[in-house]
Amino acid sequence: MPGEPKYAAAIRTVRLRIGARANAGKLAALAATVAEWGRAVSFYTNLFLDHPGVFEARRTMPLRSGPAAGTAKEVAWTEQDRLIWAESVTVATPAHPHIPPERDFEAACPGCLSGPFAGARDRSAHRADHLGAS
16 A cells, blocks of 8 residues: 555575684684674665566567567666665665765675675676666
């Protein structure tokens, strides 16, 4: 019904097998990782709850083959499109340098953007241009 609050439930289960002789430093790092993961999940859950239209968003897709080649059709966003949009509005990149403070993922989860996946955000920001949303 219009005007009623929308609710979402997110459940995550992570099972790790940790031996009795686990290194205390590794256990502390694991606990810190779990806390960071929880903050990141909460941040993006709130983002999507604040922007429910993302789940009904559509984009124009050019048709490159077949009898309709050279034309375009409108298609619903894929899960990948939603993730690309989320990164483009929460992570500052050269393509999207101005992120509002309340959407700044790096401020909400400091340190989460470093490491092996840091380069992925630049690729995602480049792909976000085709979505045309902000």
